[in-house]
Amino acid sequence: MTTAAAGSPRTYQVRTYGCQMNVHDSERISGLLEDAGYVRAAEADEQPDVVVFNTCAVRENADNRLYGNLGHLRPVKAKHPGMQIAVGGCLAQKDRGDIVRKAPWVDVVFGTHNIGSLPALLDRARHNAAAEVEILESLEVFPSTLPTRRESTYAGWVSISVGCNNTCTFCIVPSLRGKEKDRRPGDILSEVRALVDSGVLEVTLLGQNVNSYGVEFGDRYAFGKLLRACGDIDGLERVRFTSPHPKDFTDDVIAAMAETPNVCHSLHMPLQSGSDDVLRAMRRSYRSERYLGIIEKVRAAMPDAAITTDIIVGFPGETEADFARTLDVVREGRFSSAFTFQYSKRPGTPAATMDGQLPKQVVQERYERLIACVEEITWAENKKLVGETVEVLVAVGEGRKDERTGRMSGRARDGRLVHFATGDLAGRIRPGDIVHTTVTYAAPHHLNADGAPLAHRRTRAGDAAEAGQVPRTPGVLLGLPTIGAPAVPPAPVGGCAAP
Numbered sequence: 001m002t003t004a005a006a007g008s009p010r011t012y013q014v015r016t017y018g019c020q021m022n023v024h025d026s027e028r029i030s031g032l033l034e035d036a037g038y039v040r041a042a043e044a045d046e047q048p049d050v051v052v053f054n055t056c057a058v059r060e061n062a063d064n065r066l067y068g069n070l071g072h073l074r075p076v077k078a079k080h081p082g083m084q085i086a087v088g089g090c091l092a093q094k095d096r097g098d099i100v101r102k103a104p105w106v107d108v109v110f111g112t113h114n115i116g117s118l119p120a121l122l123d124r125a126r127h128n129a130a131a132e133v134e135i136l137e138s139l140e141v142f143p144s145t146l147p148t149r150r151e152s153t154y155a156g157w158v159s160i161s162v163g164c165n166n167t168c169t170f171c172i173v174p175s176l177r178g179k180e181k182d183r184r185p186g187d188i189l190s191e192v193r194a195l196v197d198s199g200v201l202e203v204t205l206l207g208q209n210v211n212s213y214g215v216e217f218g219d220r221y222a223f224g225k226l227l228r229a230c231g232d233i234d235g236l237e238r239v240r241f242t243s244p245h246p247k248d249f250t251d252d253v254i255a256a257m258a259e260t261p262n263v264c265h266s267l268h269m270p271l272q273s274g275s276d277d278v279l280r281a282m283r284r285s286y287r288s289e290r291y292l293g294i295i296e297k298v299r300a301a302m303p304d305a306a307i308t309t310d311i312i313v314g315f316p317g318e319t320e321a322d323f324a325r326t327l328d329v330v331r332e333g334r335f336s337s338a339f340t341f342q343y344s345k346r347p348g349t350p351a352a353t354m355d356g357q358l359p360k361q362v363v364q365e366r367y368e369r370l371i372a373c374v375e376e377i378t379w380a381e382n383k384k385l386v387g388e389t390v391e392v393l394v395a396v397g398e399g400r401k402d403e404r405t406g407r408m409s410g411r412a413r414d415g416r417l418v419h420f421a422t423g424d425l426a427g428r429i430r431p432g433d434i435v436h437t438t439v440t441y442a443a444p445h446h447l448n449a450d451g452a453p454l455a456h457r458r459t460r461a462g463d464a465a466e467a468g469q470v471p472r473t474p475g476v477l478l479g480l481p482t483i484g485a486p487a488v489p490p491a492p493v494g495g496c497a498a499p
């Protein structure tokens with residue numbers, strides 16, 4: 001690989017926008033670049049040799065933000081000969097060559113289906129002194145074949161599928177990420193084992209629609225079986241998944257969650273709207289009754305389950321009565337948390353050209369009422385936990401005020417955020433360790449535990465965190481599948497739902 005100065009490797013920085021799947025893709029981008037000899041730039045380094053933007057086309061104003069950030073980098077690049085800028089992810093898949101037309105100082109544009117090409121594209125652009133734009137129309141190799149530099153010592157993402165066969169009218173994902181491709185269960189479990197072998201305690205199985213996992217190889221119960229198989233992996237303490245889809249949710253998944261001890265009793269299931277008319281217009285083919293029915297069964301099987309959701313307010317044509325129905329479902333659903341979004345047009349989606357687009361102030365006003373309703377419910381749900389003992393997996397970066405308050409933070413088994421006092425154990429608890437503590441206070445979005453911890457377990461993940469090591473999963477050693485074709489570059493996933 002070319003070096004910045006004789007003998008010194010080129011440095012890189014990845015800037016990530018969007019959903020968890022993009023975050024995981026960025027781990028792959030980092031793994032690829034490090035395999036190619038690049039080293040990660042220090043956080044404060046304002047002039048890395050390579051800056052990669054992993055973009056999202058789902059969030060509002062994604063393009064303005066990208067072009068604004070590219071604009072800021074232009075003078076930096078001018079002063080730093082040899083610097084390269086690469087743009088990947090959903091927005092790159094969507095805008096393609098337009099990116100280098102609008103920002104000719106960009107060196108590489110790569111799409112969602114060919115992350116693996118990035119090192120070669122950077123080399124080629126440097127050699128030819130010209131921009132390289134490479135976008136593939138479909139996935140050739142499952143993205144998990146890529147080497148991955150994991151960000152966490154204690155928790156890891158594992159893709160089970162990419163793409164989506166649904167056609168929600170507000171969502172750009174199907175056109176940018178393609179049809180669902182399922183990874184073979186044996187390969188998924190190998191990756192999970194590799195993570196656990198390196199000390200990881202918690203794994204989140206990722207897919208746009210985990211409940212349709214198996215559609216490609218004809219097993220509609222494949223996801224429940226996968227959860228049960230995760231239960232057989234020694235050392236794996238927590239299994240989570242995202243995102244389920246109410247349309248495809250089957251009862252065997254609830255049974256698998258309830259009967260597999262390491263599967264966490266937390267469910268993040270996008271509702272989007274409580275109104276059946278709006279769900280129809282969104283082309284979400286379940287109705288509120290089915291949604292609430294699933295929640296009821298989950299609670300019957302796991303009374304301690306924490307259920308969270310995504311809700312879009314102000315979808316085209318949404319009436320006050322439709323919105324009231326969403327509030328009803330929020331009250332009936334008793335969510336422990338909800339991600340709420342104001343609908344806004346995404347070019348390229350069917351909803352963007354629908355009649356009945358609502359004025360901003362109507363959307364804003366409903367949004368504020370929705371947040372007030374959600375917070376009332378989540379606060380009441382959290383208060384029920386005061387006095388309870390929770391098991392916390394200690395995390396990095398979850399408590400902004402920790403330094404000031406002397407607490408540490410992490411997630412309970414049900415996914416709730418817990419800020420806890422460290423008592424006599426201050427300085428001995430590391431990220432990745434497990435702490436048991438008693439909840440003393442509840443807020444709408446977190447719990448506090450201000451007594452001394454009841455127990456502290458040092459873990460291998462904590463040892464790794466203390467030693468500054470992060471796991472790497474070398475995709476090729478896992479015997480991962482190629483999809484259809486040649487052993488060339490790979491691809492990623494996008495985020496279900498978030499409009």
Ligand code: SF4
Nearest residue numbers: 164168171173496497
């Ligand atoms: S919102 Fe989720 S289920 Fe619907 S099309 Fe987008 S990715 Fe698929």
